[in-house]
Amino acid sequence: MKSTHTTASRELEVGGEPIVEELTATFTDAVARLYRRLRAERGGDQMGESQRSVLKVLVGEGPRTLRELSEHEHVKPPSMNQTVNSLEEAGLLARTSDPSDGRKVIIAATAEGVTLIEETRRRRNEWLSLQLDSLSAEERRTLEAASKIIVRITNS
Amino acid sequence: MKSTHTTASRELEVGGEPIVEELTATFTDAVARLYRRLRAERGGDQMGESQRSVLKVLVGEGPRTLRELSEHEHVKPPSMNQTVNSLEEAGLLARTSDPSDGRKVIIAATAEGVTLIEETRRRRNEWLSLQLDSLSAEERRTLEAASKIIVRITNS
DNA sequence: GTACACTAATTAGGTAACCTAACTGAATTG
């Protein structure tokens, strides 16, 4: 530790009230670090986070069009097209054209896709499970509450 | 909503105690979504999250070797080399060889790099700041506590 | 009923951030 400190030692809160600017920086860093770590630690199935997220939507909420998926994941249609392509190649979803509107393409999980999501659900992210397991019950409740807040934020 | 529901409606906890397996899935999804959203929403400076994270370490904790940086960020040396290259090209850090060990390269932030980190610190991630601003003080405390837990987890 | 605009999906080409494998040169060890 040199004397070049400029950020690490600043106050994060005043009287128990986190300062939004500080929280933004801290929170961004924490989330970015964890995301990279999750990507690095993921084992077993060779699906990426994006692919898995899309398949999970299809399995959990039923068929969707490309545009619907791209909006749900906050991604542009061509990006979602690529993700869908790779899942299609892997046989985890199938495209059928909408009979009532020839422009639309209905994207649905195949039986294989459903099976894969269900099977890998509990086995994935062993590293994170280990970490969470080592936390106190209160810390887990904190993360659970935070997860709910995060999902709410990202959907707004 | 079809009857194809398989995951969305499962219990997340029992008597206030989150189940680790469920929390792993929920938390992973939340973090992945937020990370993608942050990447999509980031404006202004054209530095990526990885680059900024490295520069922040150099500014806040002083010079490091390539290996040290790669270990700190949980990334392989060639990946870190690329990140360092782009920061070097932008004039935000400089390399000097270690006088006591010719194999090592000391990487340090330039004055420009220090300035940039300090200046952009508060202006970045406007979108997230807005979201955090709209939360209650208690929700912010939850996220702050979660951030600390996340940082601890990722460093272990 | 043909022309025009709008929309959905896709293709092409580019970028950022990771990876593995293979190489260079410096330091250490038998």
Place this chain on the structure above:
DNA sequence: CAATTCAGTTAGGTTACCTAATTAGTGTAC
């Protein structure tokens, strides 16, 4: 002093995003 190890780098590949441009179906206006 030869062999090994170690730090950094180069080359080439992958995933997941982007913008711009294209194809094709739909609906509307004359």
